[in-house]
Amino acid sequence: MRLAELSERSGVPTPTIKYYLRERLLPPGRRITATQSEYGEDHLRRLRLVRALIQVGRVPVTTAREVLAAIEDDSLDHHHRLGAAVRALPCGPEPDETDPATAAARNTADELLELLGWRSGLATSPAFGMLVTAITALDRLGYACDTAHLLPYARQAEQLAVADLDVLEEFATREEQVEAAVALTVLYEPVLLSLRRLAESEESNKRFGSGS
Protein backbone atom coordinates (compact mmCIF):
# COMPACT_ATOMS: atom_id res chain seq x y z
CA MET A 1 0.00 0.00 0.00
CA ARG A 2 1.05 3.64 -0.46
CA LEU A 3 1.70 6.11 2.35
CA ALA A 4 -1.82 7.59 2.04
CA GLU A 5 -3.43 4.19 2.54
CA LEU A 6 -1.09 3.35 5.44
CA SER A 7 -2.20 6.63 7.02
CA GLU A 8 -5.87 5.92 6.41
CA ARG A 9 -5.78 2.35 7.70
CA SER A 10 -3.71 3.21 10.77
CA GLY A 11 -5.44 6.52 11.57
CA VAL A 12 -1.96 8.11 11.89
CA PRO A 13 -1.51 11.36 9.86
CA THR A 14 1.08 11.14 7.06
CA PRO A 15 3.43 13.81 8.54
CA THR A 16 3.55 11.70 11.74
CA ILE A 17 4.34 8.55 9.73
CA LYS A 18 7.13 10.45 7.92
CA TYR A 19 8.51 11.53 11.30
CA TYR A 20 8.49 7.92 12.54
CA LEU A 21 10.32 6.86 9.35
CA ARG A 22 12.99 9.57 9.84
CA GLU A 23 13.40 8.52 13.49
CA ARG A 24 13.73 4.86 12.33
CA LEU A 25 10.83 3.76 14.51
CA LEU A 26 9.38 2.34 11.31
CA PRO A 27 11.49 0.49 8.70
CA PRO A 28 11.62 2.14 5.25
CA GLY A 29 9.11 0.99 2.64
CA ARG A 30 10.04 -0.71 -0.63
CA ARG A 31 10.97 2.11 -2.99
CA ILE A 32 8.97 1.97 -6.25
CA THR A 33 9.67 5.38 -7.79
CA ALA A 34 11.97 8.25 -6.78
CA THR A 35 9.23 9.73 -4.60
CA GLN A 36 7.01 6.78 -3.70
CA SER A 37 7.37 3.70 -1.53
CA GLU A 38 5.23 0.67 -0.95
CA TYR A 39 4.32 -0.44 2.60
CA GLY A 40 3.09 -3.81 3.85
CA GLU A 41 1.00 -5.29 6.63
CA ASP A 42 4.12 -5.47 8.82
CA HIS A 43 4.39 -1.66 8.56
CA LEU A 44 0.79 -1.32 9.67
CA ARG A 45 1.38 -3.55 12.72
CA ARG A 46 4.60 -1.78 13.63
CA LEU A 47 2.91 1.60 13.25
CA ARG A 48 0.20 0.57 15.68
CA LEU A 49 2.82 -0.48 18.23
CA VAL A 50 4.78 2.77 17.81
CA ARG A 51 1.56 4.74 18.27
CA ALA A 52 0.64 2.66 21.33
CA LEU A 53 4.04 3.41 22.88
CA ILE A 54 4.29 7.11 21.97
CA GLN A 55 0.73 8.43 21.81
CA VAL A 56 -0.94 6.20 24.39
CA GLY A 57 2.02 5.29 26.60
CA ARG A 58 3.68 8.74 26.40
CA VAL A 59 7.04 7.02 25.97
CA PRO A 60 9.89 9.23 24.62
CA VAL A 61 11.12 8.44 21.09
CA THR A 62 14.52 7.17 22.31
CA THR A 63 12.81 4.79 24.76
CA ALA A 64 10.44 3.61 22.02
CA ARG A 65 13.48 2.81 19.86
CA GLU A 66 14.95 0.72 22.71
CA VAL A 67 11.68 -1.15 23.18
CA LEU A 68 11.51 -1.96 19.46
CA ALA A 69 15.08 -3.28 19.61
CA ALA A 70 14.20 -5.44 22.63
CA ILE A 71 11.11 -6.97 21.06
CA GLU A 72 13.10 -7.84 17.93
CA ASP A 73 15.79 -9.52 20.00
CA ASP A 74 15.53 -13.21 19.13
CA SER A 75 17.40 -14.23 22.26
CA LEU A 76 14.43 -13.11 24.42
CA ASP A 77 11.42 -15.33 25.11
CA HIS A 78 7.89 -13.99 24.68
CA HIS A 79 7.59 -13.16 28.40
CA HIS A 80 10.69 -10.95 28.26
CA ARG A 81 9.55 -9.25 25.05
CA LEU A 82 6.22 -8.37 26.66
CA GLY A 83 8.09 -7.23 29.76
CA ALA A 84 10.49 -5.03 27.78
CA ALA A 85 7.54 -3.21 26.23
CA VAL A 86 5.56 -2.77 29.44
CA ARG A 87 8.61 -1.82 31.54
CA ALA A 88 9.27 1.11 29.19
CA LEU A 89 5.99 2.75 30.18
CA PRO A 90 6.33 5.74 32.50
CA CYS A 91 5.79 4.92 36.18
CA GLY A 92 5.69 8.35 37.82
CA PRO A 93 8.33 9.68 40.23
CA GLU A 94 11.04 7.24 41.32
CA PRO A 95 11.49 6.56 45.06
CA ASP A 96 13.42 9.30 46.88
CA GLU A 97 16.34 7.30 48.33
CA THR A 98 17.37 10.19 50.61
CA ASP A 99 14.05 9.87 52.48
CA PRO A 100 14.24 7.42 55.42
CA ALA A 101 10.56 6.56 54.83
CA THR A 102 11.59 5.09 51.45
CA ALA A 103 13.68 2.33 53.07
CA ALA A 104 10.75 1.36 55.31
CA ALA A 105 8.38 1.39 52.32
CA ARG A 106 10.78 -0.80 50.35
CA ASN A 107 10.81 -3.33 53.22
CA THR A 108 7.01 -3.37 53.24
CA ALA A 109 6.91 -3.90 49.46
CA ASP A 110 9.55 -6.69 49.65
CA GLU A 111 7.60 -8.36 52.44
CA LEU A 112 4.41 -8.15 50.38
CA LEU A 113 6.00 -9.85 47.34
CA GLU A 114 7.32 -12.59 49.62
CA LEU A 115 3.89 -13.13 51.20
CA LEU A 116 2.41 -13.37 47.71
CA GLY A 117 5.11 -15.74 46.51
CA TRP A 118 5.86 -13.50 43.55
CA ARG A 119 9.37 -13.79 42.04
CA SER A 120 11.99 -11.64 43.74
CA GLY A 121 13.18 -10.39 40.30
CA LEU A 122 10.21 -8.04 40.30
CA ALA A 123 11.97 -5.77 42.81
CA THR A 124 14.09 -4.27 40.01
CA SER A 125 11.11 -3.31 37.85
CA PRO A 126 9.88 0.30 37.51
CA ALA A 127 6.43 -0.77 38.77
CA PHE A 128 8.07 -1.85 42.04
CA GLY A 129 9.56 1.64 42.35
CA MET A 130 6.09 3.09 41.73
CA LEU A 131 4.73 0.93 44.57
CA VAL A 132 7.51 2.05 46.94
CA THR A 133 6.83 5.73 46.09
CA ALA A 134 3.10 5.25 46.73
CA ILE A 135 3.65 3.53 50.10
CA THR A 136 6.05 6.34 51.10
CA ALA A 137 3.42 8.98 50.24
CA LEU A 138 0.76 7.17 52.30
CA ASP A 139 3.14 6.85 55.22
CA ARG A 140 4.17 10.53 55.06
CA LEU A 141 0.51 11.58 55.28
CA GLY A 142 0.03 9.33 58.30
CA TYR A 143 -2.01 6.58 56.60
CA ALA A 144 -1.13 3.06 57.71
CA CYS A 145 -0.05 1.05 54.69
CA ASP A 146 1.36 -2.26 55.91
CA THR A 147 1.18 -5.65 54.23
CA ALA A 148 -2.21 -6.29 55.88
CA HIS A 149 -3.62 -3.22 54.08
CA LEU A 150 -1.86 -4.02 50.82
CA LEU A 151 -2.65 -7.72 50.59
CA PRO A 152 -6.33 -7.39 49.53
CA TYR A 153 -5.24 -5.02 46.74
CA ALA A 154 -2.50 -7.41 45.63
CA ARG A 155 -4.98 -10.31 45.52
CA GLN A 156 -7.26 -8.17 43.34
CA ALA A 157 -4.27 -7.35 41.13
CA GLU A 158 -3.59 -11.07 40.68
CA GLN A 159 -7.13 -11.54 39.39
CA LEU A 160 -6.88 -8.46 37.16
CA ALA A 161 -3.67 -9.85 35.67
CA VAL A 162 -5.42 -13.10 34.76
CA ALA A 163 -8.14 -11.06 32.98
CA ASP A 164 -5.45 -8.92 31.29
CA LEU A 165 -3.48 -11.91 30.00
CA ASP A 166 -6.70 -13.59 28.81
CA VAL A 167 -7.45 -10.48 26.71
CA LEU A 168 -3.87 -10.55 25.42
CA GLU A 169 -4.13 -14.16 24.34
CA GLU A 170 -7.12 -13.27 22.14
CA PHE A 171 -4.57 -11.74 19.75
CA ALA A 172 -3.33 -14.23 17.19
CA THR A 173 0.32 -13.28 16.69
CA ARG A 174 3.01 -12.62 19.29
CA GLU A 175 3.78 -9.26 17.68
CA GLU A 176 0.15 -8.21 18.10
CA GLN A 177 0.30 -9.44 21.70
CA VAL A 178 3.29 -7.19 22.44
CA GLU A 179 1.48 -4.22 20.88
CA ALA A 180 -1.68 -5.04 22.82
CA ALA A 181 0.28 -5.43 26.08
CA VAL A 182 1.48 -1.84 25.81
CA ALA A 183 -1.83 -0.39 24.64
CA LEU A 184 -4.05 -2.33 27.03
CA THR A 185 -1.83 -1.79 30.07
CA VAL A 186 -2.14 1.96 29.53
CA LEU A 187 -5.71 2.16 28.20
CA TYR A 188 -7.26 -0.06 30.86
CA GLU A 189 -5.77 2.06 33.66
CA PRO A 190 -8.45 4.79 33.39
CA VAL A 191 -11.09 2.07 32.91
CA LEU A 192 -10.02 0.46 36.16
CA LEU A 193 -9.70 3.72 38.12
CA SER A 194 -13.06 5.06 36.93
CA LEU A 195 -14.84 1.78 37.68
CA ARG A 196 -13.26 1.80 41.16
CA ARG A 197 -14.60 5.31 41.84
CA LEU A 198 -18.07 4.36 40.57
CA ALA A 199 -18.05 1.17 42.65
CA GLU A 200 -16.93 3.16 45.71
CA SER A 201 -19.88 5.49 45.24
CA GLU A 202 -22.21 2.51 44.93
CA GLU A 203 -20.74 0.87 48.05
CA SER A 204 -20.82 4.17 49.99
CA ASN A 205 -24.50 4.59 49.10
CA LYS A 206 -25.20 1.08 50.43
CA ARG A 207 -23.41 1.77 53.70
CA PHE A 208 -24.12 5.45 54.38
CA GLY A 209 -26.88 6.61 51.97
CA SER A 210 -30.07 7.94 53.59
CA GLY A 211 -32.17 6.38 50.82
CA SER A 212 -31.07 2.83 51.63
Place this chain on the structure above:
Amino acid sequence: MRLAELSERSGVPTPTIKYYLRERLLPPGRRITATQSEYGEDHLRRLRLVRALIQVGRVPVTTAREVLAAIEDDSLDHHHRLGAAVRALPCGPEPDETDPATAAARNTADELLELLGWRSGLATSPAFGMLVTAITALDRLGYACDTAHLLPYARQAEQLAVADLDVLEEFATREEQVEAAVALTVLYEPVLLSLRRLAESEESNKRFGSGS
Protein backbone atom coordinates in the same frame (compact mmCIF):
# COMPACT_ATOMS: atom_id res chain seq x y z
CA MET B 1 -1.53 25.42 69.65
CA ARG B 2 0.42 28.14 67.84
CA LEU B 3 1.05 28.29 64.09
CA ALA B 4 4.51 26.72 64.47
CA GLU B 5 3.08 23.69 66.27
CA LEU B 6 0.23 23.39 63.75
CA SER B 7 2.88 23.34 61.02
CA GLU B 8 4.99 20.77 62.83
CA ARG B 9 2.10 18.43 63.65
CA SER B 10 0.57 18.66 60.16
CA GLY B 11 3.84 18.63 58.22
CA VAL B 12 2.58 21.65 56.24
CA PRO B 13 5.04 24.60 56.06
CA THR B 14 3.83 27.80 57.80
CA PRO B 15 3.77 29.92 54.59
CA THR B 16 1.43 27.31 53.06
CA ILE B 17 -0.82 27.41 56.16
CA LYS B 18 -0.91 31.23 55.92
CA TYR B 19 -1.88 30.93 52.27
CA TYR B 20 -4.72 28.52 53.14
CA LEU B 21 -5.90 30.98 55.84
CA ARG B 22 -5.90 33.86 53.34
CA GLU B 23 -7.82 31.73 50.82
CA ARG B 24 -10.32 30.82 53.60
CA LEU B 25 -9.68 27.11 53.13
CA LEU B 26 -8.92 27.11 56.87
CA PRO B 27 -11.01 29.07 59.41
CA PRO B 28 -9.06 31.79 61.32
CA GLY B 29 -7.56 30.84 64.69
CA ARG B 30 -8.59 32.41 68.00
CA ARG B 31 -6.66 35.69 68.19
CA ILE B 32 -4.63 35.94 71.43
CA THR B 33 -2.32 38.89 70.67
CA ALA B 34 -2.11 41.35 67.77
CA THR B 35 0.23 38.99 65.91
CA GLN B 36 -0.57 35.54 67.32
CA SER B 37 -3.49 33.16 67.08
CA GLU B 38 -4.34 29.89 68.74
CA TYR B 39 -5.35 26.84 66.67
CA GLY B 40 -7.20 23.69 67.74
CA GLU B 41 -7.51 20.04 66.79
CA ASP B 42 -10.26 20.97 64.31
CA HIS B 43 -7.71 23.13 62.45
CA LEU B 44 -5.34 20.19 62.30
CA ARG B 45 -8.05 17.92 60.85
CA ARG B 46 -9.18 20.52 58.33
CA LEU B 47 -5.59 21.17 57.31
CA ARG B 48 -5.09 17.50 56.56
CA LEU B 49 -8.19 17.49 54.38
CA VAL B 50 -7.12 20.64 52.51
CA ARG B 51 -3.71 19.11 51.93
CA ALA B 52 -5.29 15.84 50.76
CA LEU B 53 -7.41 17.77 48.24
CA ILE B 54 -4.77 20.20 46.99
CA GLN B 55 -1.42 18.45 47.33
CA VAL B 56 -2.49 14.84 46.82
CA GLY B 57 -5.64 15.31 44.74
CA ARG B 58 -4.28 18.25 42.69
CA VAL B 59 -7.65 19.98 43.09
CA PRO B 60 -7.67 23.74 42.31
CA VAL B 61 -8.20 26.10 45.28
CA THR B 62 -11.67 27.20 44.09
CA THR B 63 -12.78 23.57 43.78
CA ALA B 64 -11.35 22.79 47.23
CA ARG B 65 -13.44 25.67 48.65
CA GLU B 66 -16.58 24.18 47.06
CA VAL B 67 -15.80 20.75 48.48
CA LEU B 68 -15.34 22.19 51.97
CA ALA B 69 -18.69 23.97 51.65
CA ALA B 70 -20.36 20.71 50.54
CA ILE B 71 -18.98 18.65 53.41
CA GLU B 72 -20.15 21.27 55.91
CA ASP B 73 -23.66 21.22 54.44
CA ASP B 74 -25.84 19.71 57.16
CA SER B 75 -28.57 18.86 54.66
CA LEU B 76 -26.30 16.21 53.07
CA ASP B 77 -26.00 12.67 54.45
CA HIS B 78 -22.58 11.08 54.98
CA HIS B 79 -22.70 9.31 51.59
CA HIS B 80 -23.21 12.62 49.77
CA ARG B 81 -20.46 14.33 51.78
CA LEU B 82 -18.02 11.58 50.82
CA GLY B 83 -19.26 11.81 47.24
CA ALA B 84 -18.83 15.60 47.09
CA ALA B 85 -15.20 15.24 48.14
CA VAL B 86 -14.34 12.38 45.79
CA ARG B 87 -16.26 13.86 42.81
CA ALA B 88 -14.08 16.98 43.02
CA LEU B 89 -10.98 14.96 42.18
CA PRO B 90 -9.68 15.44 38.63
CA CYS B 91 -10.79 12.72 36.19
CA GLY B 92 -8.74 13.47 33.08
CA PRO B 93 -10.16 14.72 29.77
CA GLU B 94 -13.96 14.84 29.49
CA PRO B 95 -15.66 12.88 26.70
CA ASP B 96 -15.49 14.59 23.31
CA GLU B 97 -19.19 14.90 22.45
CA THR B 98 -18.42 15.84 18.84
CA ASP B 99 -16.87 12.38 18.31
CA PRO B 100 -19.44 9.79 17.14
CA ALA B 101 -17.44 7.10 18.98
CA THR B 102 -18.32 8.87 22.25
CA ALA B 103 -22.05 8.15 21.85
CA ALA B 104 -21.32 4.45 21.26
CA ALA B 105 -18.97 4.38 24.27
CA ARG B 106 -21.62 6.03 26.43
CA ASN B 107 -24.11 3.33 25.42
CA THR B 108 -21.61 0.64 26.37
CA ALA B 109 -20.97 2.28 29.75
CA ASP B 110 -24.75 2.68 30.41
CA GLU B 111 -25.31 -0.97 29.49
CA LEU B 112 -22.50 -2.01 31.84
CA LEU B 113 -24.00 -0.13 34.82
CA GLU B 114 -27.36 -1.72 34.09
CA LEU B 115 -25.84 -5.21 33.92
CA LEU B 116 -24.14 -4.54 37.26
CA GLY B 117 -27.31 -3.17 38.83
CA TRP B 118 -25.51 0.00 39.86
CA ARG B 119 -27.71 3.10 40.35
CA SER B 120 -28.40 5.11 37.19
CA GLY B 121 -27.47 8.32 39.08
CA LEU B 122 -23.83 7.39 38.57
CA ALA B 123 -24.03 8.42 34.88
CA THR B 124 -23.71 12.09 35.87
CA SER B 125 -20.50 11.59 37.86
CA PRO B 126 -17.08 12.67 36.55
CA ALA B 127 -15.83 9.07 36.93
CA PHE B 128 -18.49 7.98 34.43
CA GLY B 129 -17.13 10.56 31.96
CA MET B 130 -13.64 9.15 32.58
CA LEU B 131 -14.93 5.66 31.74
CA VAL B 132 -16.60 6.91 28.52
CA THR B 133 -13.36 8.66 27.46
CA ALA B 134 -11.36 5.49 28.11
CA ILE B 135 -13.76 3.27 26.13
CA THR B 136 -13.66 5.78 23.24
CA ALA B 137 -9.84 5.68 23.22
CA LEU B 138 -9.82 1.86 23.15
CA ASP B 139 -12.36 1.85 20.34
CA ARG B 140 -10.46 4.44 18.32
CA LEU B 141 -7.33 2.27 18.48
CA GLY B 142 -9.31 -0.75 17.32
CA TYR B 143 -9.43 -2.62 20.63
CA ALA B 144 -12.76 -4.29 21.36
CA CYS B 145 -14.14 -2.93 24.61
CA ASP B 146 -17.71 -4.19 25.00
CA THR B 147 -19.54 -5.08 28.20
CA ALA B 148 -18.13 -8.63 28.02
CA HIS B 149 -14.59 -7.19 28.23
CA LEU B 150 -15.51 -4.62 30.87
CA LEU B 151 -17.52 -6.86 33.19
CA PRO B 152 -14.56 -8.71 34.78
CA TYR B 153 -12.94 -5.34 35.57
CA ALA B 154 -16.18 -4.00 37.05
CA ARG B 155 -16.51 -7.09 39.26
CA GLN B 156 -12.94 -6.49 40.48
CA ALA B 157 -13.83 -2.84 41.10
CA GLU B 158 -16.77 -3.93 43.28
CA GLN B 159 -14.42 -5.97 45.45
CA LEU B 160 -11.88 -3.13 45.57
CA ALA B 161 -14.63 -0.76 46.72
CA VAL B 162 -15.50 -3.08 49.61
CA ALA B 163 -11.82 -3.07 50.65
CA ASP B 164 -11.71 0.74 50.26
CA LEU B 165 -14.79 1.34 52.38
CA ASP B 166 -13.51 -1.09 55.02
CA VAL B 167 -10.33 0.98 55.28
CA LEU B 168 -12.45 4.15 55.49
CA GLU B 169 -14.53 2.79 58.34
CA GLU B 170 -11.36 2.28 60.40
CA PHE B 171 -11.42 6.06 60.90
CA ALA B 172 -13.35 7.08 63.99
CA THR B 173 -15.01 10.35 62.98
CA ARG B 174 -16.99 11.18 59.86
CA GLU B 175 -14.77 14.19 59.20
CA GLU B 176 -11.71 11.93 59.22
CA GLN B 177 -13.55 9.55 56.89
CA VAL B 178 -14.17 12.33 54.35
CA GLU B 179 -10.51 13.34 54.52
CA ALA B 180 -9.44 9.70 54.17
CA ALA B 181 -11.84 9.16 51.23
CA VAL B 182 -10.04 11.89 49.26
CA ALA B 183 -6.54 10.90 50.27
CA LEU B 184 -6.98 7.14 49.91
CA THR B 185 -8.85 7.35 46.59
CA VAL B 186 -5.89 9.23 45.15
CA LEU B 187 -3.04 7.54 47.00
CA TYR B 188 -4.20 3.98 46.39
CA GLU B 189 -4.41 4.58 42.63
CA PRO B 190 -0.65 4.18 42.06
CA VAL B 191 -0.65 1.26 44.55
CA LEU B 192 -3.30 -0.49 42.47
CA LEU B 193 -1.71 0.30 39.10
CA SER B 194 1.77 -0.77 40.18
CA LEU B 195 0.48 -4.02 41.74
CA ARG B 196 -1.43 -4.72 38.51
CA ARG B 197 1.75 -4.31 36.45
CA LEU B 198 3.73 -6.53 38.84
CA ALA B 199 0.98 -9.16 38.81
CA GLU B 200 0.86 -9.02 34.99
CA SER B 201 4.58 -9.69 34.88
CA GLU B 202 4.15 -12.60 37.29
CA GLU B 203 1.26 -14.02 35.23
CA SER B 204 3.13 -13.50 31.94
CA ASN B 205 6.11 -15.40 33.36
CA LYS B 206 3.82 -18.28 34.30
CA ARG B 207 2.28 -18.41 30.83
CA PHE B 208 5.17 -17.50 28.53
CA GLY B 209 8.42 -17.59 30.53
CA SER B 210 11.06 -20.02 29.32
CA GLY B 211 12.08 -20.83 32.89
CA SER B 212 8.67 -22.18 33.87
